[in-house]
Amino acid sequence: MSIPLADLVTILPECLVVLAACVLFVLDPVMPASKKDFLAWMCVGTLVVCFFITAAGMGEKTFAFSNLVVVDSYASFWKLLLYVVSGMTILLSIGYLKEERIDLAEFYGFIMLSLTGMMIMVSGSDLLVIYLGIELMSISLYIMCGFKRFEAKSIEASAKYFILGAFSSGLLLYGISLIFGAAGSTQLVEIAAAVNARGLDDPLVLIAMMLIIVGFAFKVAAVPFHMWTPDVYQGAPTTVTAFMAVASKAASFAAFLRVLLEGFGGVKPNWSGLILGMCILTLILGNIVAIVQTNIKRMLAYSSIAHAGYALIGVVVAGWMGTGAGVASAGVSSIMLYLAIYSFMTMGAFAMVAILRRGGLEGEELDDFTGLAKRHKGAAFLMMLFMISLAGIPPTAGFIGKFYLFMAAVNAGLTWLAVVGLVFAAVSAFYYLRVVMVMYMREPSSEQELETRLALSPTAMVVLAFAVAGVVFLGVYPGPLVSIATSSALPLP
Amino acid sequence: MAVLINGFLGHKYSHDLAGRIAFGSVGLSFLCALTVFMGVMADPTPREVIAYSWIFGGDLHVNLGFLIDPLSAVMLMVVTGVGFLIHVYSVGYMHGEEGFTRFFVYMNLFMVSMLLLVMGNNYLVLFIGWEGVGLCSYLLIGYYFHKVSAAKAATKAFVVNRIGDAGFLLAIFLMFVNFKTLDYTKALANVGQLSTEMATAIALCLLVGAIGKSAQIPLYTWLPDAMEGPTPVSALIHAATMVTAGVYMVVRNHVLFDMAPVAMATVGIIGGLTALFAATIGLVQNDIKRVLAYSTVSQLGYMFLACGVGAYTAAIFHLVTHAFFKALLFLSAGAVIHSLNGEQDIRKMGGLSKKIPITYKVFLIGTLAIAGIPPLAGFWSKDEIMAHAFVNHYYVLYLFAAIGAFLTSFYMFRLTYLTFYGQSRVDPEVDKHIHESPPMMTVPLMVLAGLAILGGFMGVPPEHGWLHGFLASVATPLGAVPHEVSMGTLMGLMAVAISIALGGWGLAHYMYSVKPGMADEWSERYAGAYRTFLNKYWVDELYDAIIVEPCKRLGQIWDWFDQNVIDRFIRGIGHGADASGAGITWTEKHVIYAGLNVVGYANHLLAWSWRKLQTGMVHHYAAVIVIGLFILVHFLFVWLLGTSVL
């Protein structure tokens, strides 16, 4: 009953994050209200420390806690990304929460615990652990969604997310119980062995796989399991939306890929076919429906669905029949790259929405962006940059991400899939540029003309700077990120 | 190397916010380009400069590098030269306009992208320039943002371009899969290893990109609409430089096209059809810029036709001359519009030759050049294309080109007559203020006029001109047999071309100068054709109807579906056969709720969300999840069954 020290060292970052959260929960009541920001900074500091710890340990592959946890470079890559994203969320929230008058320090605690859940997801090598990680993440998110308690929309979003989330995790857990029956364990390695031995002729494995896929597809918001996304994204506080759209999606993808490849690697052709179907549906639906949205958060929600579709291309590639290991792992690394880039641009876009939040105005409707260029040159320019990047136009980072994904698809012989993706990328330009058009090519109403204040706190500036740096730098010089992603792609059987 | 300076300079000045120094920087880059050009003239071997390693990792390795060979040198000259003149002109034209600085920032950004496009040493750099010019064009078309039509045109241009770009990107992927590199030199050196099918596929994908950018059938619709932008923009982007990028790309990859006869034929046919088709529309348009736009589309068609028959040098030759005279035409049209206080309808012009003599003269020169009256530039290049089509036995294409040439000559002179001759139909108000443009604008016009007159001589004598020698190393068709065409044939063809041009002129003269009523009479007599042309064959409407609307509809439907259909559907089923019952229940429910809402809340948003809560979306969502799950299960069952049977 002793905790092995070596194991603790392996999960040191997790421990630190949890510690920060606990300290925060304890300190919050005793701190004077004016010092609350300090707690946020403490969290950011923790993240920075964790970042260096993880970065330093990159490249090794260590198992811990009776092989329930694995820390390999794949996990480390995602963790680094998650640190950055969480840090950005916290910084953005410092100003935003005040604007919304929900500045409770607990919020940061939830972000940290949610982050812990995500970290566990990406480095779990056991379905049970991954499940618990998902739950930890989700429960924190349910609560954060409902943080604007006094607003019907927020609570409603929370309730919807909660019901559907609990429902889908019920499906997932049932799948896990079935696979436990088939494999006698929930370890991915042993599941792989059982799957290899039995194949899909065993309905137990089959149904388990379906349920697990559905559970994850829900988390990454792939069609037809996306229905919650627009409602929840719209209703939740903006920074939470950003966090969900970016971090939760990235972590879910990471775990999804690991489960599929390490657990169900034996039946690749089957699941990749299914995912192919989802992927195409997702691309079609996400992009087309986004065109008619007038609420920018809803539009970004559909755009995030569409982006999940692009990332699914990578999943398909990773599992496609007859692709060599090199090509398949290119699929994996292209997802990693894509989601990393996606994180920056989406974070940036949501940050813009957040800083447009003013006392009376939501900054969420497309109309609120009317003539932004007239009022805030810089803000409009940044928003344009993010939109251009989301649309995947070079030389921004969004292009690089799409380029690698489609390249992977073509390499795997899925040229037609790349064509589908390209066509919808072209369609997506339409709704992204509509935002640009509204900002640059319309006159603000006289009422809007007067409102020149932005909720632009210094910390939000830092976030924007980060996002812009990500979008531009990764677009102009993506080399380092690409090589990191390539070298830390999941080793494939 | 001057290239480097040029490139870096380009990067630097895009960030330069001072509009006034913009044209200076372009001028500087023109000088650099000139130096480069001289260098290439002295030593035509291609050389590459690599700025830095851009993308690496995996097996993909792309440098941000530049390639200078005669082809890019010529393009460079055109882009910077014409660009410089247009910049000078713009300073005069845009003077006093709102957003002067913004305009020049975009213009410079455009120049940078264009330079990247022509100088890049690999496809990815080309693509970045390619998208960059598209983006700038979008921004510049939408420059007059208070005009709704401008904003729409901008979006249209961009989206149509993106469709083409998708094709181009696909070609890049295929290229990479086959060659494992994206550098021109390495890739094109290995073209021989490709199967004909693959070469055709790649070439066709490239062609899609080129069609989008160069406004060929069926993606040409954006260009006429793009005339919503300021006139210098139309001149620079939509006439002289950007739209020719497609031609440049085809010529750059001519090795590939040479391997794929099908693709070649497609290029030629598209070019020929566009040349003819756009010319017919141009016949009856009344907006001075739109006429020029359709003529641009038509002239681009000629360039594609030239590529299609393997006359790459002729294509580039026409590209260059076209850049001169079309920029000239656009800019002088701009001067006309300027002096008429923004009037663009030629029905409200006329008799201007006395009032703005300089503009009139340069416009006439431009018209003569484009109509193919010797010895102006257009004659030589167009004649060469037609001659190539003829001697290579593409008689149908030759016919297209010849008719197109006749129509071109006709509508250009129609334009000239309506604008500058006859009775003044100008608004009396405006009439008082007609004035010649400032020298800032007229000087570039005169320079361009000079070029339009003399530019043709770099391709003289036909087939053996200076330009041909210069481009020989980069634009000679693969495995071409240098056929000797007898001087007689050539002369004959020239004579035909001249007579066609003069014929068009004559007809226009007759109709609009000698017997002015005749045009109206004809338009009534052939009302069907007239309306068809005037409405541009209803292609825009067609596209709207078959592509844009369904997309929007689909989105709306799903959105609506998202919000109430499932609910309604379920109820409908519940009521069994009584379908109308479903409707009633639905209305009833909503009416009741609406009543409740009015009572309950003043806030509409809350009402909406409350109703939403009420209609029980969540379990519908859950239902969708479950249904999705079962579809997946079925799918897999069927699949497994299928594989086990097989």
Add this chain to the structure above:
Amino acid sequence: MLTATLVVALRNPIHSALSLLVMFFHVAGLYVTLHAEFLAAIQIIVYAGAILVLYLFVVMLLNIKREEQFNKQGVVAMFLGFVLLAETVLLGISRGFLIASPHAPLPVQAGASVGNTESIGELLYSTYLFPFEIASLILLVAMVGAVILTKKGIMEPKS
């Protein structure tokens, strides 16, 4: 073994909670037959004792009256029930498939002497220590979250 049918009776608001309680007891009974005495106890204490009481508490607190207009409800239920019936049949087929399948039979290891509290505790604190910690975190989040979401006066609504 057919205790589950009882649960189908979950039709009316409070009654459904109570019938769930019955169902929990049956499940606990099942656990006992499956040599999982510890879990049986937990099931009764935690589920029946704590969770359901919480439910009933909330139901009472919110003072919910009979919420059914069975009519409207029935329409939806009919349709979805129909779909679900089809689904059940499908699953039934797959179950049959399971029994028939040559791969399916699970290795039955007779008379495993497991199921007592000590061995579970042993396992819990050795192999599954890490998930145990995560579970504790989940509870922490839930606790703080519940407080945050419901406590009055910690966030003043905007005026």
Add this chain to the structure above:
Amino acid sequence: MDVPVEYYLALSGLVFLIGLVGVLVRRNIIIILLSIELMLNATNINFVAFSSYLGNLAGQVFVFFALTVAAAEVAVGLAIIIALYRHHESINVDDFSLLKW
């Protein structure tokens, strides 16, 4: 025990489906939560049954975790319900339509 594992599976499948139907059919959010509890219970039956048949105690440990998670979810879920209720109460809605999902 001689009850074959398939019976347990069938039972749990049935319970799971009933829970699923419950989520889909019911409009009352509390009953939806109860239905989700049913689904989780079905899962637990599975785990225990398999644990017993495989002679693997791990299954029972999983039930323990699933139980914890369920408890946490209930706490949060009920908190959300209360907040929701409070919100709508605060703007004076007739409570006959309250919480009908």
